[in-house]
Amino acid sequence: MAYVSKRVSDLSGVEADDKEFLEIIVRKAPGLEEPVKLDVLPGEIKNLKSAGELVVLEVKSNGDAEQVIVTVEEWRKLSPDIDKIVANADGVRGRRKGFRPSV
Numbered sequence: 001m002a003y004v005s006k007r008v009s010d011l012s013g014v015e016a017d018d019k020e021f022l023e024i025i026v027r028k029a030p031g032l033e034e035p036v037k038l039d040v041l042p043g044e045i046k047n048l049k050s051a052g053e054l055v056v057l058e059v060k061s062n063g064d065a066e067q068v069i070v071t072v073e074e075w076r077k078l079s080p081d082i083d084k085i086v087a088n089a090d091g092v093r094g095r096r097k098g099f100r101p102s103v
Helices: 074-076 081-087
Strands: 022-026 036-040 054-061 064-071
Touching: 022 054, 054 074, 064 074
Parallel strands: none
Antiparallel strands: 022 036, 054 064
């Protein structure tokens, strides 16, 4: 007795050779609790369009954190100097910019 395995698209159920498949990792989507992997064929995702340049923010308040994703256009509405402000902001790890410990 022998076992035969077939690979089919998670989107369409179409069978194809292993080398034809792409793997998509879905990190965040409505109703998704943890990342998942999808096997798809190139033609099934050819019409997906990138959202363009995005800014990924983490907004923290009282110990809670929420990820917010905005377009660069929306981001730049916060301030006409937002690029300069971010370039001069402190990193999230390590010392504050310009800090020198006294010896």
